[in-house]
Amino acid sequence: MSAERTVQSITPAVLHKLTEEGRAPRLLDVRTPAEFRTAHIPGACNVPLHVLREHRAELLPHLDEDVVLVCRSGNRATQAERMLTEAGLPNLRVLDGGMNAWEVASAPVKRGPERWDMERQVRLVAGSIVLTTGLVGILVPGVHLVGTAVGAGLTYAAISNSCAMGVLLSKLPYNRGPRTDIGMAIAQLRGAR
Structure with a gap:
């Protein structure tokens, strides 16, 4: 029987403090473009989970070892962490509680048009x-x-x-929003740093 792997997480409070100190890790938001457009952490890059799943090998060179994965509650971010870890990217963290917890902590959020979650x-x-x-x-x-x-x-x-x-x-x-392709995702990652 194999031991279950532990997913590393980061609390909204710690991430917010790092962001305020100018030491923010790369934030990779794996929600849909529509969800991302509605509300996201300032400075986050949107690479939807399906794009990450299909193109993780192409994305790896554009990611460093200090990455925090974000979704609504943590479930999709945990899936993304597993995929990227298997692809060879170490030291990934998942935002504990996702955007839900980030917003409850009253951390800064960039808002777009409202939509039902x-x-x-x-x-x-x-x-x-x-x-x-x-x-x-x-x-x-x-x-x-x-x-x-x-x-x-x-x-x-x-x-x-x-x-x-x-x-x-x-x-x-209504829920898909603009389509994100691999080229757009890579361009966003290049421009974020």
């Missing part, structure tokens, strides 16, 4: 399906089972820390 969108869609099928189920026997299936999906999403509905909603144009 994915969790809120999932709650709206799931709740609407359950409500609609519950009401229609009064007249049409069996329709309520659709709501039951959505409830089962949400339960599985909580247990597995994954969300199929969120993945589907993230594909909508």
